[in-house]
Amino acid sequence: MKKMTNLLLAAALALPLLAACSPATGGSTTAGTAAGTTAQTSATDKPFAGETLSVMLAYGNAQRSFEKFTEKTGIKIEYLEISTGKALAQMQAEGGKTTSDVWFGGGVDSYLAAKDLGYLEKYVSPEATAVDPQFKDAEGYWTGLALVPAGFLVNNDVLKEKGLEAPKTWADLADPKYKGEIIMADPAISGTQYAILAGLIQAMGEEAGWDLWTKIDANIEVYAKGGGEPAPKTGAGEYAIGVLALTGGTYELTSQYPVSVIAPSDYIPWTPAPIGIFASSTKKEAAKVLVDYMLSKEGQEELLKADARIMTHKDVAIPDVMKDIDTNKLVKQDITLFGSQREALLAKWTALVEK
Numbered sequence: 001m002k003k004m005t006n007l008l009l010a011a012a013l014a015l016p017l018l019a020a021c022s023p024a025t026g027g028s029t030t031a032g033t034a035a036g037t038t039a040q041t042s043a044t045d046k047p048f049a050g051e052t053l054s055v056m057l058a059y060g061n062a063q064r065s066f067e068k069f070t071e072k073t074g075i076k077i078e079y080l081e082i083s084t085g086k087a088l089a090q091m092q093a094e095g096g097k098t099t100s101d102v103w104f105g106g107g108v109d110s111y112l113a114a115k116d117l118g119y120l121e122k123y124v125s126p127e128a129t130a131v132d133p134q135f136k137d138a139e140g141y142w143t144g145l146a147l148v149p150a151g152f153l154v155n156n157d158v159l160k161e162k163g164l165e166a167p168k169t170w171a172d173l174a175d176p177k178y179k180g181e182i183i184m185a186d187p188a189i190s191g192t193q194y195a196i197l198a199g200l201i202q203a204m205g206e207e208a209g210w211d212l213w214t215k216i217d218a219n220i221e222v223y224a225k226g227g228g229e230p231a232p233k234t235g236a237g238e239y240a241i242g243v244l245a246l247t248g249g250t251y252e253l254t255s256q257y258p259v260s261v262i263a264p265s266d267y268i269p270w271t272p273a274p275i276g277i278f279a280s281s282t283k284k285e286a287a288k289v290l291v292d293y294m295l296s297k298e299g300q301e302e303l304l305k306a307d308a309r310i311m312t313h314k315d316v317a318i319p320d321v322m323k324d325i326d327t328n329k330l331v332k333q334d335i336t337l338f339g340s341q342r343e344a345l346l347a348k349w350t351a352l353v354e355k
Helices: 062-073 084-093 108-117 126-129 156-161 193-203 205-217 229-235 248-255 284-295 297-306 336-340 342-352
Strands: 029-033 050-058 076-081 102-105 144-153 241-245 259-262 270-278
Touching: 050 084, 050 193, 050 284, 062 076, 062 248, 062 284, 062 297, 076 193, 084 102, 084 108, 084 193, 102 284, 102 342, 108 193, 108 270, 108 336, 108 342, 126 229, 126 284, 144 156, 144 193, 144 297, 193 241, 193 270, 193 342, 205 241, 229 248, 241 336, 248 259, 248 342, 284 297
Parallel strands: 050 076, 050 102
Antiparallel strands: 029 076, 102 270, 144 241, 144 259, 144 270
């Protein structure tokens, strides 16, 4: 039986937030504080100055943008880095209770589930008018900050050593020559990997989609515990191919390891990296200020500096490092199905990999 990772359902979200932390790879759980020096201004300019918001963070390097937010608003940010799948499981274990105020980034499927469970607060930001409807919840329970496309990271040295060509399409990953050479995360844990699974099935249809995943599964020996594992393990040469999110951090690896980033030429699955406010927050008005800022052109540009991504604001250009991504190849998908079909898709996935 193939090794499958299990969700951690026991830990409570009321974890003490540490005073500082080092940036962690996506999918891990760390805590920290990001805050800037607040200038003395009127209460009208900064009505929530001195407030501290608690953020559950699943957006790589976003903390680099928090200091600018604090300088502008006087609101400090404490953050806990945790994958959205893990966070959702913990909230369910605690009956939806959390001491956090804002959910920042991660897999949209967890936001869809949280909305249905009543864990999120409805808020339509005035800044959301610049965001395409397909990248946000129609009722305002979450809004996409950026798009997270998916593709491959390949280790050029490993491929050369084994006489393998780099894959160009998802169908290529099904070739038996890549057996044991591919690493990807378990979609039950990784929101990005779930989006890849669901997006390809929507694009290809049930029969062709599941046939492809069955063949890819035959080439994978062990699934990673989180979305942050494939990149470093591929970079280190443990695997020839990593299936993962294409973010600024992914492209940065090309200057550290003998790796190349490949945007598939057939389909590019994607997920919005959302932001939302928790219904249990006691600081909802201050939380709205954070949402507004991060959806504004200014905030989006700061996020772009923190980690290169395809931002959702219509006036923020695609970063140069991602110009190779053909946006015409983005899968035409119904995001709402990511939530309604999640249980059925993961049940079928589990049956597939446990054969």
